[in-house]
Every structure is written in structure tokens, then in C-alpha cells.
Amino acid sequence: MSENAALASRHLVYLRRLESWKPAEIVFWLLLVAVYFAFPTSLVFASQILITGIFAMSLDIILGYAGIVTLGHAAFFGIGAYTAGLLAAHGWHDPFLGLLAAGVAAGIAGYLSSFLLSRGSDLTRLMITLGIGLLLFEIANSAASITGGVDGLQGVEIGKLFGVFSFGLYGRTAYLYVLGVAFLLFAFTRSMMLSPYGLALRSMRENKTRALAIGIPITAVLTDIYTIAAVIAGIAGALLTQTTQFVGIDVLSFQRSADLMVMLIIGGTATMYGGFIGAAAFLLVQNALSDVNPQYWQFFLGILLIIMTLYLRGGILGGLGKLSGLVGSRRNKERP
Amino acid sequence: MNPILQTRDLWKAFGGLIVTKNVNLSLARGGRHALIGPNGAGKTTLINQLTGVLRPSSGSVWLDGEDITRTAPNDRVYRGLSRTFQINTLFPRLTPLEAVASAMCVRERKKLNVFKRRVLKVSRRSGLIDEAYALLELLNLGKDCLVETHTLAYGKQRLLEMALALAAKPKVLLLDEPAAGVPEGESDELFEVLNHLPKEISILLIEHDMNLVFNFADRITVLVNGEELVTGTPAEIAEDPRVREVYLGKGH
Numbered sequence: 001m002s003e004n005a006a007l008a009s010r011h012l013v014y015l016r017r018l019e020s021w022k023p024a025e026i027v028f029w030l031l032l033v034a035v036y037f038a039f040p041t042s043l044v045f046a047s048q049i050l051i052t053g054i055f056a057m058s059l060d061i062i063l064g065y066a067g068i069v070t071l072g073h074a075a076f077f078g079i080g081a082y083t084a085g086l087l088a089a090h091g092w093h094d095p096f097l098g099l100l101a102a103g104v105a106a107g108i109a110g111y112l113s114s115f116l117l118s119r120g121s122d123l124t125r126l127m128i129t130l131g132i133g134l135l136l137f138e139i140a141n142s143a144a145s146i147t148g149g150v151d152g153l154q155g156v157e158i159g160k161l162f163g164v165f166s167f168g169l170y171g172r173t174a175y176l177y178v179l180g181v182a183f184l185l186f187a188f189t190r191s192m193m194l195s196p197y198g199l200a201l202r203s204m205r206e207n208k209t210r211a212l213a214i215g216i217p218i219t220a221v222l223t224d225i226y227t228i229a230a231v232i233a234g235i236a237g238a239l240l241t242q243t244t245q246f247v248g249i250d251v252l253s254f255q256r257s258a259d260l261m262v263m264l265i266i267g268g269t270a271t272m273y274g275g276f277i278g279a280a281a282f283l284l285v286q287n288a289l290s291d292v293n294p295q296y297w298q299f300f301l302g303i304l305l306i307i308m309t310l311y312l313r314g315g316i317l318g319g320l321g322k323l324s325g326l327v328g329s330r331r332n333k334e335r336p
Numbered sequence: 337m338n339p340i341l342q343t344r345d346l347w348k349a350f351g352g353l354i355v356t357k358n359v360n361l362s363l364a365r366g367g368r369h370a371l372i373g374p375n376g377a378g379k380t381t382l383i384n385q386l387t388g389v390l391r392p393s394s395g396s397v398w399l400d401g402e403d404i405t406r407t408a409p410n411d412r413v414y415r416g417l418s419r420t421f422q423i424n425t426l427f428p429r430l431t432p433l434e435a436v437a438s439a440m441c442v443r444e445r446k447k448l449n450v451f452k453r454r455v456l457k458v459s460r461r462s463g464l465i466d467e468a469y470a471l472l473e474l475l476n477l478g479k480d481c482l483v484e485t486h487t488l489a490y491g492k493q494r495l496l497e498m499a500l501a502l503a504a505k506p507k508v509l510l511l512d513e514p515a516a517g518v519p520e521g522e523s524d525e526l527f528e529v530l531n532h533l534p535k536e537i538s539i540l541l542i543e544h545d546m547n548l549v550f551n552f553a554d555r556i557t558v559l560v561n562g563e564e565l566v567t568g569t570p571a572e573i574a575e576d577p578r579v580r581e582v583y584l585g586k587g588h
Binding site: 009011012014015016019188191192194195196197198199200202203206207209210211212213214215216217218 | 387389408409410411413414418419421425426427428429430433434435437438439441442443445448452453454455456457458459461462465466469481482500501503504
């Protein structure tokens with residue numbers, strides 16, 4: 001009996017080790033802090049990467065973990081961006097208030113639209129999300145008196161962070177602000193994915209029929225996770241508004257949803273870091289390629305994409321995992 | 337004593353095709369009830385109506401004295417009705433430990449507050465993990481519980497099917513051909529497990545293997561063309577000339 005107990009606790013130890021923060025993760029976040037000191041002139045760009053990373057992480061939650069395909073995730077990013085922008089343009093300048101309002105607005109939109117997605121196949125979902133995205137884009141386009149239409153929303157003024165640090169021209173405050181929010185959202189998401197709720201989500205992705213048969217209320221969980229992902233996407237949108245002090249109508253564009261999916265797949269789905277890695281890779285490559293050839297950079301991007309999907313399943317992180325045998329096989333080799 | 341699981345005048349039709357015709361099935365508490373019948377007799381359709389995946393056209397399903405005809409499938413699991421699948425329906429990239437823990441977390445979710453459900457890690461539920469391990473150990477899966485499910489041998493996967501159904505602590509267990517596809521040499525392990533299931537669990541077994549059915553069941557219902565042909569003890573069924581004709585006559 002006591003031997004059994006000891007064995008059982010070994011399983012607990014094993015599980016805890018899987019859940020704990022890995023050294024690579026700590027290095028990842030320390031590197032992001034180091035960026036602040038190492039590239040003081042590129043912090044605006046770095047903030048954009050981080051924001052896109054948060055946005056991609058929110059897609060990863062529903063695509064990678066819950067298995068819902070969507071081509072309209074920019075809807076929530078855009079709602080967040082406009083909410084924060086309109087608030088700031090109409091006299092509420094506090095950045096945190098903007099984040100909160102953006103999260104709530106995007107969350108409500110996510111909750112309502114989730115009911116359209118709760119039934120139907122992947123193809124149905126693609127079309128519905130695409131439709132919602134296009135719909136919102138046109139609304140923002142026609143309501144030019146409120147949103148500024150294609151010219152974008154002007155006059156977004158963001159107050160000082162904690163009433164002390166102003167958002168300057170070089171994006172120093174902005175970068176640290178974005179990094180802080182990114183870390184908090186990431187830590188929240190990470191623990192959620194390792195909680196019983198996250199386990200239920202992974203079970204659903206692995207096999208819906210069985211998930212239902214062990215008592216997981218699939219529809220309720222889908223509604224729920226879609227709402228959470230929308231909140232995070234909304235906050236990412238608000239961050240973009242606040243750090244650029246402007247809202248362009250492209251926050252709602254189809255291109256943004258499509259690029260996002262590309263980034264996530266490049267980075268690796270259901271890895272938690274895939275979104276950040278993919279966003280960084282995509283934006284850096286875009287930057288570099290458009291320097292080389294501003295007109296045709298997408299040509300090279302296309303080639304890269306084809307090669308990656310054919311030969312690098314699981315994206316950059318999947319590839320790295322295979323390389324070091326860390327992600328896939330270790331789980332299977334370790335039989336205590 | 338009232339039956340633990342019952343169907344009353346159950347009908348199911350897909351268009352003009354009647355797949356369940358006035359079935360009145362009654363599973364006694366602690367019973368070992370087998371449901372047999374030729375292919376296409378409507379056994380799996382019946383199971384799907386019991387678990388709530390399919391809605392019957394008319395009639396009702398009762399679990400432990402409550403009408404569950406309109407209860408959602410996941411709610412039926414909370415109320416103590418769980419099942420296994422004829423074809424392995426598992427979580428390929430979860431380890432058995434994770435899979436069973438997942439089922440147990442769902443079972444206990446009403447006892448966990450939002451914070452415990454959403455934020456704290458699964459390993460904090462150490463009681464459940466120990467319980468999951470104990471269950472896996474009971475089903476001879478202790479050594480394999482930390483590798484991903486898709487790497488397990490077929491026979492082991494069949495056992496995991498049972499483990500997942502048992503993790504819900506069911507009152508009623510529906511076993512849909514538990515030995516399907518298991519080679520003869522490996523089926524002993526499975527029968528062993530079946531025979532040692534606690535008596536408090538009432539079992540409805542669908543099975544083609546007549547050896548297993550006649551050794552395991554205390555009651556047998558024969559289903560033909562969606563209709564109940566006869567219900568009785570194994571001895572009665574074995575003697576029944578109609579059963580011989582429609583079922584045992586063919587190839588057995």
C-alpha cells in the first residue's frame with residue numbers, strides 16, 4: 001500500500017514538472033526585458049510585435065486549444081482598438097480604463113457571436129467568422145463620423161501611466177507597458193490552460209465525442225473560451241491604439257485575421273509561445289523582405305510559407321522541439 | 337425494487353426507417369444485462385438514445401427513477417450514466433493519467449470553485465490524481481499511464497475505454513462491445529477486469545462474443561430489427577427456438 005502511495009506521488013511529481021515554468025520560458029521573458037536596453041531605437045516596432053503576439057496567443061487559445069477555426073478574429077481586435085480609441089478621444093485618457101473597457105466590449109461581442117459558432121462544421125465556422133469580420137469592417141467604414149472611416153480615428157490622447165510616466169515619442173514607456181500587460185495576460189492564459197478547465201479544453205480538442213461522454217459540456221465550454229479569447233484580442237487592440245495614439249480601419253481588416261493565422265501556424269499552435277514566436281518571425285521577415293524588395297516581399301513570404309507547412313509541421317516551436325527532442329518524445333520516453 | 341435504468345415505449349425513426357420499435361428495456365440494480373442481436377438490430381442506436389446523443393421520436397428514458405429523456409448527454413454523465421465505445425474513442429495525445437484525471441475533474445467540478453477550476457494547476461488536485469492513478473492501476477494501466485494514448489497497444493486502449501467510463505463513478509455502465517477487435521489471446525485481461533467490476537455498478541453490455549455474454553450476463557435481451565424479441569435468463573435465451581432462428585442459427 002505504501003509502495004503504491006509512493007508510486008502515485010511520483011506521478012504527481014511528474015505532472016508538476018510538466019506544469020512548472022521551464023528555464024527556456026524564463027529566458028524568453030528576460031530576453032524581452034533585455035530588448036528594452038539593447039534596442040532603444042526599435043521599441044515602437046518591438047511593441048507592435050508584442051501586441052501582435054498577444055493577439056496571436058488569443059487566436060491560439062481558440063484555434064490551437066479549442067480547435068475552432070476562424071478567419072474573423074480581427075473583429076475583436078478592432079472592437080478593442082476602437083473602444084480604447086473612442087474613450088481616449090472623448091476625454092477618458094487613463095490607459096488602464098481603456099484596456100478594461102476594450103476587454104469588456106470585445107468580450108460581449110465574443111460572447112454573442114459564439115452562439116453562431118456553437119454548432120456547425122469547420123467550414124461553417126470559417127464562413128461565419130469571415131462574415132462577422134467583413135460586417136464590422138463595413139460598419140466602421142460607413143460610420144465615418146464616429147470612427148473616422150478610412151482616414152482613421154484621430155485625436156486619441158492617452159494619459160500618463162499610473163499618472164506618472166507619459167507615452168513618449170520613442171515608445172520607452174509604451175514598450176514596458178505592453179510587456180507588462182503581455183506578461184500578465186500570458187501568465188493568466190498559461191495557468192488557465194494547465195487548470196482542470198484547460199485539461200477539459202484539450203480533451204475536447206482531442207475527441208469531442210468522448211469529451212461529451214465523460215461529461216464535459218461542450219457547447220458551454222466553447223462559448224466560454226471564445227469569450228475569453230475575444231477579451232484578450234480586445235485588450236491587444238486597445239494596446240495598439242494606446243501605443244500608436246491612432247486607430248486605422250485596418251485593425252478590422254480581413255488581412256489582419258489572415259496574417260494572424262499565418263503567424264500562429266508559423267510559430268506553432270497549442271504551444272502558448274507559438275503566437276509570440278510567430279508574430280516576431282512574421283513581422284521581422286516582413287520587415288527584412290520589404291527592405292530588400294518593397295513591392296514583392298509577399299512573393300518570398302509565400303515561398304517561405306509553403307516550405308514551412310510542408311517541412312516544418314508544428315511551426316518553429318514544433319521544429320525546435322523535434323530538434324532537441326524536448327517537446328514530443330520526452331513525454332513518451334519517460335516511463336517512471 | 338425499481339430498475340436503475342429503464343426505457344418506456346421507446347421509438348426512434350429516421351424518416352420512414354424505424355430503428356427502435358417500442359422498446360421497454362429494464363436494467364435491474366446491480367444487474368448484468370446483455371443486449372444481443374444481429375448486425376443492424378439497432379443496438380448502438382438504442383445506446384445513443386440512452387446516453388442522449390440521439391433524441392427518441394417518442395417514449396422516455398428513466399435513470400434511477402428520474403425521467404432523463406430531455407437531459408443533455410453531459411448531464412446524464414453527472415447523474416451516473418456512462419459508456420464505452422465499440423470503436424476506441426479516446427484522447428490520442430493525452431496520457432491516460434491526464435485523460436482519467438480530466439474525467440474526474442469534470443465529475444468533481446461542482447465541488448471546485450472558479451479559482452480551483454480555472455486557475456490552479458491540475459496537479460493541485462492531488463487527491464484526484466491519486467484516485468486516477470489507482471483506477472488505472474486497477475485496470476493494469478499503471479505502467480502505461482504517462483505515455484500518450486496513441487502509443488498504447490490496442491488491448492490497452494480497450495482498457496482505457498473502461499477506465500474513462502469508470503472515472504465518472506457511474507451507477508450504470510453501458511459497455512458497447514468491450515472486446516471488439518481484441519485478439520483472443522489478449523481478451524483474458526479484459527474479461528478479468530469485467531468480472532471484477534463492483535456489484536454496485538449496474539451494467540448493460542452489448543456484445544457479439546457469445547462466450548462472454550453467457551458467462552457474464554444474468555439477463556439477456558435479444559433485439560431484432562429494432563424490436564425486443566425476448567428477454568430472459570441466459571438459460572431461457574439459449575433454449576428459445578426464435579432466438580436460435582434469428583441469431584444463434586446464423587453462424588453460431
